[in-house]
Amino acid sequence: MSDTSLRLAKGGLIDRSRPIRFRFDGREYTGFKGDTLASALWANGVTVAGTSFKYRRPRPPALSVDQPSALVQVGSGNRATPNTHPAAVALAEGLEAWSRNAPPFFRIDWAGPLMRPGFYYKRPFFRPTALWPLIERGLRWVASGSRPPVGADPDRYDRRFAETEVLIVGGGASGLREALIAAGRSSRVILVERSDRLGGSLIDAPETVDGVPAALWLASAEASLRRRPNVEILTDAVAVGLHDRGEVTVVERLSSGPHAQRLWDIQAERIIVATGAIDRPGVFSGNDKPGVTTLRAARAALARHALTVGLHPLIFTASDEGHVFARDLRNAGVEVAAVIDPRPAGPAAEATAARGIPLRVEHVVVRVLGRRGVRAAEVEALATDRSEPTRRPALIDTDAVIVGLGVRPALALLSDRAEFAWDDAAGAPVPTRPPERVSLAGDAAGVPGDDFPPLWWSPGCDEADAFIDPASDVTLADLRSSTDAGFVSIEHFKRWSAFGMGPDQGRSTAPTGAALLAGRVDRSPADIATFKERPPVVPVTVGAWGAADPRPLGPRRTALFEHHRDAGASFGVRNGFELPLAFPASGETVEAAIERETTAFDAGTVMFDVSDHESLEIVGPDAGALLDFAAAAPCSARPIGWSGPVALLREDGIPLGLVSVARRVEDRFTLLIPPARAERIREHIDFAAQVRRPELDVRTFATSGRRVAMALLGSAANDLAGSCRRLSLPGLGGRIVEAPRSQAIELWEGLAARGAVPVGAEAVERTRIRRGVPGTAEFDGKASLEDLGLGGMLIADGRDFIGARSTRLPAFRAVDRPRLVAVRASDGSPIPTGAVLVAAPGTPPATVLGHVTSIDGSRGLGFLRGDRAPGERTIIAASPALGKSVVVEIEILNGDSP
């Protein structure tokens, strides 16, 4: 360590025996276990980590996540994470990060004059608009230079649900105290701490707690909590959202084990928010320069990372904590340039003076000098009425300015969940009433202040580079531009200047902006509402949310999966099932196999696995009466041994889909339900039975998984199947053969031996499209049975059934309803995906007459509106997304031959 290093020779919580190598902007550096990326960069003298997005000013890697920072790119390729706060990144071996610097040309400061506040609202932003795609690329290049990940995310993520009596957010002194109390009552407790260790300000500003030195109290409290089986402690975990009924979302970062992050869904009876306090920023010229740091960030850096922000820093403080820190810095061997306190002299200031530290009371910092850091600071006397000073700045040599102008409760988690009102004592909006189940503890509940009113800005500073919101480059001059434009609402100021639109949602600066705006428009801050922060309160990567995958176990498989696999089948996932798409013979390509199997439909007898269909038994004396009521056709009149397809309607008359029904014995019906709608249809039948007709003596249960089912289609199907049920694909015809699961292979092989050709899901789909049979895509929740050419399946015999009344509405008989049609490209070329059907020729905009729903090469199905016969006009299938179109021939389908 050289004499100019900001890393102190001893102290801190870093593990100096474990050096960690990392790279930033291509250069290799070394930090220690326990460092964040930000602290390691500072320790290596890297105090500029990027330029601000608008004015291109150098910005530091901020040492606290509560402070606006230059954002960095972490990792590359499939592990790239853009726009990351460097204090939120734990240093790890081999870590690579980059600044988001714009190309060098843009580092010169010309963007500012062009991008005045509200510039995007002013007349000719960029014309002609046709150039926008090009301009957007240029702007994105200039604006961030960050790169999204490429390829699939290789990391795994975990999801956990938990219930607890008490959830404590914040592992500082107050959070620990609350945890000890709750744990002592034997309540189940979860404690969430965002940093890598418990302690909070007990580490950063060590004093005594209950008469015991802070470090000792912390060690004893932590040991006591970790011993208790009813307490769970999560570190590196951030509560990002507070929801109804005590539900809290927590994102936990994991440094070991198979998962990168864990998303917690915690249900708590009581939530104690002990998130502490956040520094009020100082607004003066050059307050965004690297080297200007908040008191809390500087304290944490010294205590945790043995890091000082300057070799002879200046402390600008309106709280006694700043004087205490001056003492701590001196004890650590750092020469303090001066302590500047806007308040009148008091005991704390006298103590500072007694230690021989240069001190000025009733003074403020008005300007920081330096290009890529701090060289000196100008201080002025502060008049009691805080009027503009009389231009007699004193220059103090320093290399850092530590700003501690008081703190306010950190309540980002509550922002979205409570009404807030301005509180003069807090100098910030506070909740008028905490949300349900939530209570506040410690500094989050209120920070003891003194009589000195908050210093929102330093009178006499140059407004042009005094930043209210460094994260979105908003200055006092921009505020003036907004009030000059006549805006008095903070929401207008926000939209005019981008104030508070940075990645921290304005967290560090919103109350300051509100107070300054209030001062400018002669109002009380209480009349200027501040905007709310929305969950997640810190950025969360998409991967962590992705852990919410509802199907972590992967697709389901039928009993014949292994058998199909051994037969060399090619698989794909359809409706949650892993099904054979085709059965290629040896040496045959998958596409050739599909074509061969499709041809087999017309040539002979084929069989396919329909065990993915839901098998539902309806049993009881009133089984027939229930189906009469739940379905669009009467089933009770059918003889024993009958089977056939039946439609089910919603109350609004639109079909849910078709099922295959078989009557086995007098009081027992079996339904075979296509997998895409199985859940919805079971819900429908149970609704009919339990809610609408509870007096019926009937019950339903599923036998899916216990039996296998094969569909047989073609000339020999009837012979092979005997008297088995018909398949529920109207138009295709066919029979279904069932067997217990244990006889699946025997059945499949037996049918194959007698000449049935096994076909996969692709050939079934192609045949369906070629024969004009509606499938899942055509039962779209809009088309009626009549529209689908299935009008014959609606048997209204005067009985009451679900959907009956709606089908008699005039809308169902309108002549211009979209009807199911077969489309075929006139020149045999493929129909583009996502095509709409338009009439041609014509002048734009074309009238959309319908759309394509299923495609098999040059053939497809779709819906076409209008009562004119096909052939009277030319129809084009055009895909706006792909920019492709093809002339199609239309055939209206009214096959109606289930």
Added chain:
Amino acid sequence: MPRLPCPHCGPRDAGEFVLGGGDRPHPADPAALDDAAWTDFVHNRTNPEGPGVELWYHAGGCRRWIRVERNTLTHEISGAGDAAGR
């Protein structure tokens, strides 16, 4: 996740259930209603604020429809019972 007190399975995550909408009387004789009145029944909801009764389907459990007394303003759940009274 909020929990619903299933009368058959006990308190369960709301994610196991499908919301079937507010419970409301079904017209005894739909054929007696004119088109406007029937369309109003099928498509329009009053969406009341405060206490109400809803139908939920325990798709991830007992597969029973239940009636749940829920306050749409506070999300307080004050009771639940089987829709068919079983």
